[in-house]
């Protein structure tokens with residue numbers, strides 16, 4: 001089995017995995033970082049979004065081997081020294097989560113969205129969330145949280 | 155209120171206690187849990203909607219790499235394990251009980267829907283289990299399937315169960331038939347409508363999962379599972395399925411990623427995992443992938459109805475008669491028989507003073523996945539029917555849709571409907587007025603004209619909904635066929651240091667109980683929110699509970715806590731009286747401090763808590779040491795949340811695309827503990843309702859019975875860009891039937907919104923009917939037909 005090595009949340013991580021291992025499996029099963037979730041098997045729901053070299057990626061669409069040498073950031077690596085990332089804080093402040101299952105993917109997507117879109121507006125946020133499904137919130141407060149965080153981060 | 159507790163009490167939008175773990179990736183959902191030496195299960199499922207199993211050969215699979223065991227229905231039956239049950243018995247109008255076919259955990263000789271469970275492979279890895287399942291040889295004799303609701307009872311359709319001739323499980327009725335006929339006989343006008351309530355697939359974002367374990371030393375089974383009601387699961391698994399005695403089975407529902415009804419039920423996979431764990435002597439883990447969830451989670455809705463409304467010359471409603479065929483799927487699921495009967499027929503009076511109602515419901519079997527409660531459960535189907543026919547009546551009589559509703563509202567309470575329910579409180583005109591204001595109803599004609607200038611069709615639709623929540627008085631549901639009582643339990647444990655654990659039989663899977671329940675405790679005892687811990691979801695910790703569904707956790711679950719808090723306060727006062735050498739009657743408890751009336755003597759909460767456990771010098775006949783009280787609360791009535799939702803849409807006739815221009819929801823939930831959380835519940839419900847109206851549809855191929863909408867590529871989930879932001883408002887009449895005045899808010903959005911949307915769409919198009927989901931294709935066709943009609947006129 002090939003050894004795959006990458007940096008996850010700033011720490012080196014490597015493991016012997018079967019070639020078919022998906023990045024999300026590597027993260028959840030090899031590294032035990034279970035904040036990244038699996039909500040579908042057709043790359044539609046976005047529960048699995050992480051950052052690979054700074055860009056939001058659905059980790060169920062990528063082999064672990066494809067992330068060889070990459071910098072991976074998961075939801076667990078976001079808060080620094082116990083301080084929440086502004087997007088995390090905004091989700092809490094604006095009640096952007098209920099069951100919490102879609103939340104890690106939503107937050108990782110939102111951070112990338114804010115980075116790429118200075119001056120976000122509601123329509124853009126809603127379009128950009130096309131790849132993340134939430135069944136609980138009706139998106140109302142997720143949109144609100146992302147807009148608030150994007151203001152905050154300007 | 156003390157400083158510490160201010161801003162944290164009842165009515166405050168307190169930020170949620172549970173959020174920190176979820177936003178940092180530290181939640182513990184079932185699939186996040188791994189047990190030492192665990193194995194993995196994979197279920198081989200039927201590819202046929204209906205087939206006889208001639209033989210199953212598992213030998214190659216058993217010999218495959220990594221395989222620990224392979225189980226079929228025979229193993230389960232030989233072990234004396236029973237089938238799954240329906241916990242509610244419905245009686246037909248001829249007095250016979252519903253006709254129930256067997257529901258084995260793994261199929262014995264027949265499979266009855268695509269996805270039905272045929273065999274379970276347990277292996278070292280999921281990949282091994284999956285690969286081995288492909289080596290199982292099942293010799294099927296494929297049989298024709300019954301899919302269509304309209305023809306399943308024609309006597310020619312293939313039988314799903316031999317026990318149920320004409321695929322009819324029950325023929326149920328409710329209401330006053332003779333009076334209804336008399337009302338129609340004297341009516342000035344009768345409005346008729348045929349309606350379909352589309353089949354939905356719940357799709358909580360966390361798929362179902364289970365880890366079954368068996369401890370050889372103690373004989374104790376443990377099941378971690380995605381459940382909305384772990385105690386009910388334990389009861390069913392022990393008393394009916396016979397997996398293990400109740401005291402030897404622990405069920406834990408940890409963080410659960412949404413339920414919407416689909417995680418109430420006791421399913422085959424979870425049952426098989428806990429049963430087989432003892433067979434293989436190792437933990438067995440199973441997590442559904444989304445495709446399995448589509449196939450095997452209980453679906454929702456799926457009704458075919460004909461409704462008639464009788465009116466007098468002033469547009470007053472005289473009577474309603476309804477005939478509904480309700481799809482139950484291939485097997486009865488845990489509560490499925492109750493959903494299209496007692497949760498549906500009983501709500502057909504809507505918000506209206508309707509003197510005569512008669513409803514007939516046929517519950518039928520088809521070769522499709524079981525159908526059971528999905529957010530709203532019966533009440534959305536009732537609301538859709540009544541609010542569609544009322545809107546149609548408004549159009550046919552030329553009475554303004556707001557006015558016809560207002561004219562017919564129930565205005566005095568209590569109000570006994572002809573269909574069991576006794577409405578205890580409400581002010582329906584108040585929510586209508588607030589909604590009319592919020593949407594600027596007066597400005598609608600101008601907005602419609604402006605849209606027309608842009609070539610767009612604008613429409614407005616109303617929905618004045620009512621639901622029955624707070625399930626439910628045990629005696630009442632017992633008399634209607636429920637196998638359980640629907641009370642709730644709570645235990646309040648005060649620790650010696652004064653902080654508090656509250657054990658509740660409710661279960662939170664997104665509702666935020668850890669926050670709202672703690673708000674109640676904090677404000678009652680005057681302690682900081684941070685000092686209150688809510689414990690739920692583990693049968694080893696909480697003695698018993700009925701779980702969370704039917705918007706019952708506030709009205710019933712919190713009422714149980716309130717009752718336990720009363721007892722805590724009573725005992726604490728006794729202790730305080732002893733310590734301060736005063737009479738109990740003179741003790742005042744406010745903001746977490748005990749004082750003796752008319753003196754400066756006082757005792758803080760923490761001092762009293764400690765004293766309760768040191769128990770020094772307690773008169774032992776009078777006061778036991780400790781401070782812990784439990785309560786069971788059985789509601790005296792259902793609760794009746796109600797309100798008015800108004801939807802305004804704009805349709806592009808060239809593409810058939812609907813844009814929701816504005817959605818207003820004004821709800822009366824009685825007392826609101828945390829408005830932020832309540833609003834979130836409404837948002838989510840509305841999104842699901844809009845999903846039903848415009849996007850979602852669970853479709854089976856009419857001939858083959860294959861599920862056509864088996865993934866997110868085919869089943870259209872509402873996404874952020876399908877929805878607007880919502881405008882919410884609240885009115886308030888307190889519920890007189892529970893100590894907190896709460897009504898429940900979890901389902902209102904999903905119940906109210908579909909008719910509001912469809913009324914708006916049909917208004918925009920100037921048509922009478924359109925089927926849900928009103929997809930762009932359906933709307934485009936209707937728009938084209940409407941345009942050519944207009945041209946011809």
Ligand code: FES
Pocket residue numbers: 037038039040041042043044045046047048049058059060061
């Ligand atoms: S799990 Fe990756 S998109 Fe759904």
Ligand code: FES
Pocket residue numbers: 096097098099100101102103133134135136137359411412664
């Ligand atoms: S919060 Fe439950 S799926 Fe989004």
